[in-house]
Amino acid sequence: MANDLENEARQRALARIREARGQASQDADHRMGLLAAGDRTALARAISLVESARPEDRAVAEALLQRAASGAGKALRYGITGVPGAGKSTWIEAAGLDLIQRGHRVAVLAVDPSSSRTGGSLLGDKTRMSALAQHPQAFVRPSPSGQTLGGVAEATAETALLCEAAGFDRILIETVGVGQSETEVRRMTDVFLLLLIPGGGDGIQGIKRGILEWADAVWVNKADGGPERQEAAKSALAIYQGALSLLSAPAEGAPPLFGTGSARDAAQVRGLVDQLEARLQVAAENGQLQARRKHQMGASLEALLAAESLRRVRNHPDFNAAWRRLQDEGQHGQILPYEAVRRLLEGLN
Ligand SMILES: Nc1nc2c(ncn2[C@@H]2O[C@H](COP(=O)(O)OP(=O)(O)OP(=O)(O)O)[C@@H](O)[C@H]2O)c(=O)[nH]1
Ligand SMILES: [Mg+2]
Structure with a gap:
């Protein structure tokens, strides 16, 4: 008798779970259809859903992410990190517009581990990247910091997947290079750019050693406004290069690119994007890109x-x-x- 009742209760619970799964699956199918059609409102909603901590949202979010993940992998992800005010957003705006000119669709995710720093970085970033934010081929969005299971990297990786499902094939991720998040974000980008500024004091500007070691490119920014600034940028670059040569060589891939320049100079930014795109292409052809992603997958797990x-x-x-x-x-x-x-x-x- 007691067993019968228990069985019945179990069956009812299972039926409820099945029904909820069915609903989640239908909901995810619907959302995926909107995403694939490039519906930006659907993309923004999907991102909020994935960021949500409510368990019922999570079921739909996971079903949606599964759909987004199948067929993903073609979009290339840039990580851009550097101290506050180094010019990351300025660089991203120029690089994003350039990538659009090359025929890409560009999503920008700004990971802000301390939004108290700027008192709401979304507004700041959108105004700093106003041309890009308004461009029909671009999508600019802040990413959550550490609310979700697995932290910033997983939340950002999930958001990036949704952006890819919505047809964005270049994803630029901005992080401040002094906290925890950038090491995580390095785990999920195909190319990693470190922006520094001249005259930052003791050389490494509080950037963690690992970041310098991992960078695919180190660019000393704000090398503009007269020969003095350019000299300062060059000597800063020499210090960073010296510091890096003392560290062990990266296990895989080509040695990092080094340069100075101005994020306000579109031609200079285009020059660096050229080099980074070329590296990405080589890495895709010789298997390094796939190896890097496999390694990242292990770290994510x-x-x-x-x-x-x-x-x-x-x-x-x-x-x-x-x-x-x-x-x-x-x-x-x-x-x-x-x-x-x-x-x-x-x-x-
Ligand atoms: N002269 C000069 N100013 C720059 C350059 N790049 C950025 N700036 C200026 O530096 C300030 C900060 O630039 P952002 O692009 O917002 O820097 P950020 O690294 O994104 O800053 P946070 O997101 O707050 O960490 C802005 O006033 C920019 O206009 C550059 O290459 N040269
Ligand atoms: Mg910024």
């Missing part, structure tokens, strides 16, 4: 696994009590952190 494991542990019904107990013991020096974690995990089965 690890990040997701870590985030999901942590989420499950934290959501365990016994977690809070066990956690408090261990913290108390730890505070009194009775237990080593490693031992505490082991005991905590053992207690959650």
Whole structure:
């Protein structure tokens, strides 16, 4: 009798799950159709959906992302990083307009790990990239920072997938190169540009060593407005080049490009875009691009696994009590952190 009731309840629950999945799948099909037709409002809505923390949205978002992922991989992703005010948005605007002239459709995702920094960067970026933001072949959008499972990189990668599904084949991702997000964003871009400015003090301007090591191109910006500025940019570049030559050579790919220039000078930006596009083409032909993406996929899986494991542990019904107990013991020096974690995990089965 009890078994029958349990069975019935289980069947009903399964039916509800199936129905919800069916609805999510229909909803995703509909949204995918709009995206494929290049509907920008649908793209903006799809991005909000993917950024949403509500579980019911997540089901549709995942179904949509699955559809977007099949057939994806042709869009090329640029990462542009650098200290605040280095000229990233200015460079992106010029590069984006240039890529459009070459026949591409350009999406810009601005990852802002500290939106408090500018008090709302969307407005700032849209006004700084006004020509690009208004262009019918472009889409400019800030990306969330770390709300979603897996953090900035996963959220940005998902947004990029949606942009690709909507027909954007060049995706430019702006990050500030002093925090955590740029190392993550490096994991999901095909080419990585580091923008620096002259006279930044002690050489590396708080940019983390890994960033300098990973860059496919290092460009000292604002080399304009007179010979003095150009000299300053050149000597800054020499310092960065020297610093980089002390570091180990990158395992794969060609050595980084180095240059100075002005993001306000369209011809100079075009010159760099030429070089980056050429590198991307070579990398696609000799398999390096695919190898890089495979490596990135591995890193993404690890990040997701870590985030999901942590989420499950934290959501365990016994977690809070066990956690408090261990913290108390730890505070009194009775237990080593490693031992505490082991005991905590053992207690959650
Ligand atoms: N002289 C000169 N000014 C530049 C150049 N590039 C950018 N600027 C100016 O520098 C300021 C900051 O430029 P942005 O492009 O907004 O810099 P950003 O790196 O995107 O800044 P955040 O997003 O706030 O980190 C703006 O006033 C730009 O006009 C350049 O090559 N030369
Ligand atoms: Mg900017």
